[in-house]
Amino acid sequence: MEMPCCPHCQSELVRRSKRRGFVERVCLTLLFLKPFHCGDCKRRFFLWLRVGARLGAIYTRLFTSAESSSQN
Numbered sequence: 255m256e257m258p259c260c261p262h263c264q265s266e267l268v269r270r271s272k273r274r275g276f277v278e279r280v281c282l283t284l285l286f287l288k289p290f291h292c293g294d295c296k297r298r299f300f301l302w303l304r305v306g307a308r309l310g311a312i313y314t315r316l317f318t319s320a321e322s323s324s325q326n
């Protein structure tokens with residue numbers, strides 16, 4: 255499996271994270287989201303690996319746009 259970069263710091267030190275709790279497990283499974291954990295900035299994020307990197311990249315943009323609102 256191809257490992258993604260961290261959407262926050264672009265680090266490649268990402269690891270698969272465990273789903274926490276029943277709600278997260280069910281929701282992520284239904285949405286085909288995989289939880290990851292960044293080894294550099296220690297943040298968690300979710301990516302769609304199942305449907306390809308393109309959708310994952312779109313989600314990453316949406317996810318990060320909330321914090322870096324300087325774009326557009």
Ligand SMILES: [Zn+2]
Pocket residue numbers: 260261262263264265292293294295296297
């Ligand atoms: Zn990071």
